[in-house]
Amino acid sequence: MDFDFTEEQRMFRDALRDFMQREYAPIVDKRDREGPFTREEEIEINKNFQKIGIGIDPENIKAFLDPVLFGIMSEEISKVWASLLPLPGMGAIPATFVPIASDDLKSRVLPRLEKGEFVGAFAETEPEAGCDTRDIQTTAKLEGDYYIVNGTKTWISNAVTCDMAYVGVKDPETGAQTF
Ligand SMILES: Cc1cc2nc3c(=O)[nH]c(=O)nc-3n(C[C@H](O)[C@H](O)[C@H](O)COP(=O)(O)OP(=O)(O)OC[C@H]3O[C@@H](n4cnc5c(N)ncnc54)[C@H](O)[C@@H]3O)c2cc1C
The missing domain is CATH 1.10.540 (Butyryl-Coa Dehydrogenase, subunit A; domain 1)
Known part of the structure; x- marks a missing residue:
């Protein structure tokens, strides 16, 4: 190789x-x-x-x-x-979401992305879940048209300045994880 x-x-x-x-x-x-x-x-x-x-x-x-x-x-x-x-x-x-986002989200995010006027964050780490991300406790529960997200994240770079965060969550019933 x-x-x-x-x-x-x-x-x-x-x-x-x-x-x-x-x-x-x-x-x-x-x-x-x-x-x-x-x-x-x-x-x-x-x-x-x-x-x-x-x-x-x-x-x-x-x-x-x-x-x-x-x-x-x-x-x-x-x-x-x-x-x-x-x-x-x-x-x-x-x-990375943008290519598959809804037209509404694209229209709000793309112009700022193209100008570099967009700050993102990746929020996975929690006080009790670092390298081993299987332990994350933050949940996302679908209620009507929205997900209600509950939990605590830590060490999140750009957290206080970001426009959008990619947040690691789990389904409280099945335990399945997603962002
Ligand atoms: C400056 C900075 C910026 C950061 N930015 C972000 C961010 O933007 N978003 C985000 O989500 N997180 C962020 N983090 C968090 C970072 O990802 C975590 O610190 C990292 O995942 C380690 O987690 P921990 O500190 O809880 O250590 P632990 O997970 O507790 O690990 C401690 C030690 O144990 C070892 N260890 C852990 N589990 C195992 C295992 N199963 N087997 C063998 N060894 C193991 C590790 O290798 C390490 O040496 C940031 C951290 C820092 C310092």
């Missing part, structure tokens, strides 16, 4: 490596000590990453859906500034 990167993967890695050195290496030490990003900063970072083809809009989602590109992205961003990764990483997960 050939484990070498393809030409496209190598070009993506090199472009991202240069970009991180140029844009973020000079500011990481100072900015990281000043506390969490504001939502405005997160959107600016999203837009910056879009310039090199990393994003959560439908055009740029391929870096998220291809596991090798996702690995390269995680490694190159984290090498310089790990705190940036939850934006194109965890933050991108709700965007």
Whole structure:
């Protein structure tokens, strides 16, 4: 089996490596000590990453859906500034819903995704359920047209700034899990 990167993967890695050195290496030490990003900063970072083809809009989602590109992205961003990764990483997960979303949801979400003005979150971890996600206790119960979600999540990157969260839940009757 050939484990070498393809030409496209190598070009993506090199472009991202240069970009991180140029844009973020000079500011990481100072900015990281000043506390969490504001939502405005997160959107600016999203837009910056879009310039090199990393994003959560439908055009740029391929870096998220291809596991090798996702690995390269995680490694190159984290090498310089790990705190940036939850934006194109965890933050991108709700965007994977868009191709199968209802027209109503698409019309509300797509324009903001395309402009990078959308922050997502992936909420799986709970106080009593970390690596072993079989233990999640958050439930979702269908009542009329809505699901009523009850539970506690912890360690959720982008939780306080996100527009949409992908929340791990279980059916209280069958125990089946979904998002
Ligand atoms: C900075 C940061 C950001 C995060 N962002 C998110 C987020 O956006 N969304 C989200 O859902 N979560 C997030 N998390 C949570 C992260 O996914 C959990 O911390 C992780 O899953 C580990 O869970 P835990 O801390 O409860 O450790 P535990 O699950 O208790 O694990 C502790 C140790 O036990 C080992 N272990 C656990 N179970 C087993 C097993 N069955 N067999 C062998 N070894 C085992 C683990 O490898 C680990 O070494 C974040 C965490 C951090 C630190």
